[in-house]
Amino acid sequence: MSNNFPNNSLTPAQIIYLYKSKTLTMKGTRRVNLVIFATMLVATVVSSCNKRSQLLYVSNLANESLVRKQQEQYRLKEGDVLYVQILTRDPQVSSMFNNRGLSGTAATNMYTNDASYYLFGYSVSDSGTVQLPVLGKLFIKDLTVEQARSLIQTETEKYLTDGLAVVKLLSYKITVLGEVKRPGVYTNFKDNLTLFEAIGLAGDFTDFGERSNVLVVRQTPDGLVTYRVNLHDKAIVASEAYHLLPNDMVIVEPRKGKIAALNTPNISIVLSTISTLALVLNIILK
Secondary structure, eight states, X not given: OOOOOOTTOOOHHHHHHHHHTTOOOHHHHHHHHHHHHHHHXXXXXXXXXXXXXXXXXXXXXXXXXXXXXXXXXXXXXXXXXXXXXXXOSOHHHHHHTSGXXXXXXXHHTTOOSHHHHHHHSEEOOTTSEXXXXXXXXXXXXXXXXXXXXXXXXXXXXXXXXXXXXXXXESOOEEEEEESBSSOEEEEOOSSOEEHHHHHHHTTSXXXXXXXXXXXXXXXXXXXXXXXXXXXXXXXXXXXXXXXXXXXOEEEEOBOTTHHHHHHHHHHHHHHHHHHHHHXXXXXXXX
């Protein structure tokens, strides 16, 4: 009885058949074992091929000074939320100009989480204005935060000789998605935020994060603008995307080896099964 199986392309099902029919010789068994060993070796090498350079930031940076691109000033738009407080020497006078009649520490303590920003902050309306106690309705759309503060300060001085306007952007949020350890939406409590800082907030890259092709999506008055940046390259500090603006989205794509790595456990199970089968068959043939 002949079996028309190619010598070098035996499947597990064919191996079992040959053992049952007593047609697999010791020489054939050695060939099967050799194929199994070679397959396991290749799978192990492929799954462990991570270059050190793939895990580094600005890997081409030497002892040198880098010139950073000047940060673009964010301009207020509809839906932005501001923290505004008018300070004076007299707390009772200050309370007249502040949210819910509070001033100083009491006014500041209202802002404890995202919900309180929405409830107690001053939102820019669809018409581009903000409504403040006593000062009334002020148009601040397309102004920077500093320009808005200057405008509010000017209006405050019409009523107070010692008034000081404090203005901060509460809705400075950044979204980080993809191959990072803690993807999500993050609120920035500083006047600026770099791409590296945003990645740090998200817990850094996972083992599969592609550092050479990070996508930054930015909302502008003319629509969405996208940037592709290479975090291995020191030129990142001169990129338009190095300083993130409110509502920017950072997307970290997976490296090409992720699919192979995810399939490694399945491959290991299959190879382990085949190896066990070959061992049992070797014992039977002895």
